[in-house]
Amino acid sequence: MKIAVLAPFAFPVREPYAGGQERHTAQLVRGMAARGHSVTLLARPGSDAPEGVRLLPITGGYAAALRQLRAGGFDIVHNNSLDYLPVLTAWRMNCPVVTTLHTPPYRALRLAARVGRWSDRLHFVTVSAFMQRLWAPYTGRSTIIYNGIDPQAWPFSPQGEPRRAVWSGRISPEKGTEYAIAAASQAGYALDLAGPIHDQAYFAREVSPYLNDRIRYHGSLSGTELARLMGGAGVGLFTSVWDEPFGLVIPEMLACGTPVAGFGSGAATELLYEGVGQLVEKRDVTALVTAMNAAARLQRRHCRAHSERNFHLETMISGYEELYRRILNRR
Structure with a gap:
């Protein structure tokens, strides 16, 4: 054709x-x-x-x-x-x-x-x-x-670093980066953030003031760099607060073996089940902290298999x- x-x-x-x-x-x-x-x-x-x-x-x-x-x-x-x-x-x-x-x-x-x-x-x-x-x-x-996604581009990591979370996406209000920062801080997790800044004022107000040696912003990464960051985490965070059409970051994290904790925004409920992630109500940081701890205990090989089978x-x-x-x- x-x-x-x-x-x-x-x-x-x-x-x-x-x-x-x-x-x-x-x-x-x-x-x-x-x-x-x-x-x-x-x-x-x-x-x-x-x-x-x-x-x-x-x-x-x-x-x-x-x-x-x-x-x-x-x-x-x-x-x-x-x-x-x-x-x-x-x-x-x-x-x-x-x-x-x-x-x-x-x-x-x-x-x-x-x-x-x-x-x-x-x-x-x-x-x-x-x-x-x-x-x-x-x-x-x-x-x-x-x-x-191409599973070969998102290599499986059999073990992530305990009490380390990862978040990826465009940095703008609808993606809810501030909720990832708040949940990681409350849970006592280190947090790696990655993605292009689409709203500079939002970044300056909700992200930049909270960056430190435990909460780090890595900029906009290549696929290889992002896969390495995702695979090294014990849990992935998904904090979209709009009607998420799909949420490609979820299959990407799962392919790396990283279970996901996040908000049940839009299509996210179609992409996850309890064996590979935990979803809570949007903007509920306390519930997200609980979900992070639960998701971190899930089997990473099940995450990989779910991503390969469905996405x-x-x-x-x-x-x-x-x-x-x-x-x-x-x-």
Whole structure:
């Protein structure tokens, strides 16, 4: 198949990834190219194309990207952005458009989905059952395809350091970094923080004043560096306080063997069971402290097995590949 993938334009698609959506985009194009498909990535300048992927840097925004897509002679377009324009104008494409919904319904995108859903060229994917329920009033039917990770990129660590926790994500209010700091401090755990700072004022107010020799911020790390940090911890913390669409950090931590304690935000309840993690109500730091101690006693090999069984990258790639084929076979 001749596949075009439209990336989100907020950040370049390159390591260290700005977020889960950029990582998902890179994994998708790399996986499709490895299966012999012709793949073109339309992305912000400064992006890196995996081996076998043609990179098309876009400087004129989504309108310019859509012009390139209409003229590209593709079999299928995968819209991996959060912008409303590719959804609203999917009917003008010369081929089917698959849109993965990585975010809860916000006004512009849900309005575009209400209009675009009537085009037989537009097909929606949601990344969790939670997201499917949120989007159903606007998209109608959608296909659930869980995000996946490459287990080889997240090596299993049979033992983490006792009373050491790890937290990873973009540092912004919706990710709840301050709750990880508060819980680790109350529980007497050391804490390693990693991820890009998306809200400098939030970092200065809620994170920076609490950094010391026990609570450390490591910056934005490569996948290899992050896996090493995760594998070295006795427990991973997940503190999102918004409607988390998926929570890719959970399978990543589990793959390293690190059990997870966190808030039951959005799709998190789909990703964990009591054998590999503990979830509590959002913003309940006291309950999170109890959950940390309980999770740290769980079997690390069970965490690895759960991640491999349910969130393998090849399962995700196969899901999209099969969806593309079904769509094209119906034409």
